[in-house]
Amino acid sequence: MISPGKLWWQFSRDVKRGWDATYHHRVTLPRVEDWFWPYWSEPAGTVPVHVLTGENDWRLSAWMLASFFHFTERAWPIVFHDDGTLSHDARATLGELFPEAELKTRAEADAIMGRVLRAYPFCEEYRRTHPLALKIFDVPHTASSDRFFLIDSDVLFFQRPAEILAWADAPERAECWFNEDVQEAALLSAGEAREELDVKLWSRVNSGLCLINRSAIDLELCDRALATTSILRGPIWRIEQTLFALCASRHALGGLLPQTYEVSLKKRGHPDAIARHYVGAVRDRFFAEGLKRLREPLLELEPD
Secondary structure, three states: OOHHHHHHHHHHHHHHHHHHHOOOOOHHHHHHHHHHOOOOOOOOOOOHHHEEEEOHHHHHHHHHHHHHHHOOOOOEEEEEEEOOOOHHHHHHHHHOOOOEEEEEOOOHHHHHHHHHHOOOOHHHHHHHHHHHHHOOHHHHHHOOOOOOEEEOOOEEEOOOOOOHHHHHOOOOOEEEEEEOOOOOOOOOOHHHHHHHOOOOOOEEEEEEEEEEHHHOOOOHHHHHHHHOOHHHHHHHHHHHHHHHHHHHHHOEEEEEEOOOOEOOOOOOOOOOOOEOOOHHOHHHHHHHHHHHHHHHHHHHHOOO
């Protein structure tokens, strides 16, 4: 039974975020379990999509992937990284929706990465304290391909992502590409990056949508940054994003995707946006705007 306090919290939240967000959170979000991909026999993409997910956001992950499949018109290899909270039922449903997907459990990941990070104590400690560290450490180490996508659960696609497809279809391309953040979010200044790490830091890197070449990820650089700079004095949820920015800047190939891959704090996304990353401050818009817009195109197909 839900406690009176929890009921009041839910009521207050729903009043604050509005009818659309409440309706599509409660009604449309679970309907992702009705989505299916009828073209598994068609040629698929070759670049794997890695997704860190857990009990609170696995349905968002499923919607993100469904929208990516739909607008790229391809299936893609998928690797789910369990943040340690994913339930058996959630795993089963994701397996039904994406039958070829690979799931890396937190237990097996901890065993592998414990050995890998033994030589990098600051990386090891950071990974122990926050699940977002799995994005910067686990994904590059366990990826089966030198190039991969890393996409957060709170991203949705609304049009064909031509830039992403061009990168995926050119295996010789070694760049790394990211969303452009709404403002600078790195946990160290450009001057500190230059003086302490000899890195010319890219600005406004957002790691919600990443096209990564594994050779860019440098554990020694990450460990040194965590040990010698101000990174650990900032908000912990920005650490992995800062480490991605440092590694990609040192790699010096790539940059920021066009602003049509939107990160914004606006109530409404741009009508021409290819994708939107619904960061925490506008997470309710994932439901009120994103799912409201996608429910018909993604759920209209019926199985034969």
